[in-house]
Amino acid sequence: MAVRVQREDFDLGAELAALRAGRSDIGALVSFTGLVRGAAGGAAIAAMELEHYPGMTERALAAIEAEARARWPLQASLIIHRYGALTPGEQIMMVATASPHRQAAFEAAEFLMDYLKSRAPFWKKEATPEGGRWVDARDTDEAALARWARPGA
Amino acid sequence: MAVRVQREDFDLGAELAALRAGRSDIGALVSFTGLVRGAAGGAAIAAMELEHYPGMTERALAAIEAEARARWPLQASLIIHRYGALTPGEQIMMVATASPHRQAAFEAAEFLMDYLKSRAPFWKKEATPEGGRWVDARDTDEAALARWARPGA
């Protein structure tokens, strides 16, 4: 029920605690956190710059979240994605899903991640010893969407 | 790389922060938290008692975790499961998995949960207005194991 796009870091534990605070109807809470790695493809990464498309980003994330809520019985959901300069080890983004049962919470979290990867307008640029390089989209990310296709949709 | 069976509550945020503290090789961190629901099957639940089999519990959880680490490239994993008296809204247990890539982290977390549900010796007894009742195992929990079957295994 919430989407946040921000430059600042977030407190994963506090966000997860807030999702379930004061309620006793949630049976399963799933979280995913994306982190900046200090190396990729054999090259050291000194820093990462995350560019995004203000306005479209919020719309795209809200649409993805609404679709997840239409497909699974979610009691709470959250997407936080950062932009700007990040260093290895830092948190890039998180999603969280809450449901009475574990399968729905897991599936919805994976759905959010798969769509976010290929449909939310973020671009990563890594600073390596050879200079800056834009991260290429992975074919597997686009392919991951296929499993959520619905007949007639 | 760690299994804990304890009566006390745990700090989800602190556990997840500890898993990634001081390292920059993790790209994806997934967590699952199981919570006590205040109602199930139409009946109000005032409290829950979690019985376990000391000794076997630790062995079973360690075996499940070792199997997950053999199947996926995990950089860190954690299982915490509580026993004793719990009230609605409280945390029952958590698993966490860390990997360079999201698919491995998600799959391993789901694997841990599916096996834990049907292979770790815990039994839940709910206190309802009609008295205590042992929670029945769900057929879907046993069926969930089928997807992890490997040819020849």
Place this chain on the structure above:
Amino acid sequence: MTLDVLYFAWLRERIGAPSERIETGAATVADLVAELSARGGPHAEAFANLAAVRVALDQELADFTAPLAGVREVAFFPPMTGG
């Protein structure tokens, strides 16, 4: 041989004790169950529906056909419901 027999959850409640030490010549889990059931009363009730009972030998899940040779601890319990 001497065996520690443990009961959990509703089996523990039905039997009325968490464990008992017994002397037995049972060759398999099934033999042991037959011997315990033959006592009648709570034991017969507890083992009336074996489809609802699981067994562990020395803290490892096992089948009812498993041999008891060398085993020290046998546990009976319903299907697990953790998580």
Place this chain on the structure above:
Amino acid sequence: MTLDVLYFAWLRERIGAPSERIETGAATVADLVAELSARGGPHAEAFANLAAVRVALDQELADFTAPLAGVREVAFFPPMTGG
């Protein structure tokens, strides 16, 4: 019609600007791309491989065949890599 054309990531770097306001009679995204490419230089380079370019019309993903009638903002960017 007047369009705001936005560029992100390496398209922004290649074009050398995050956006430009243009007057165009292009009927579709493909027409607009042809018009921009015809300028040569950075624009021609940026659109040399359309398989590596995505487009959004008024902040919704679209195809290159999509009509531009009523559109205010067109954005070009590479495949997304968030998460």
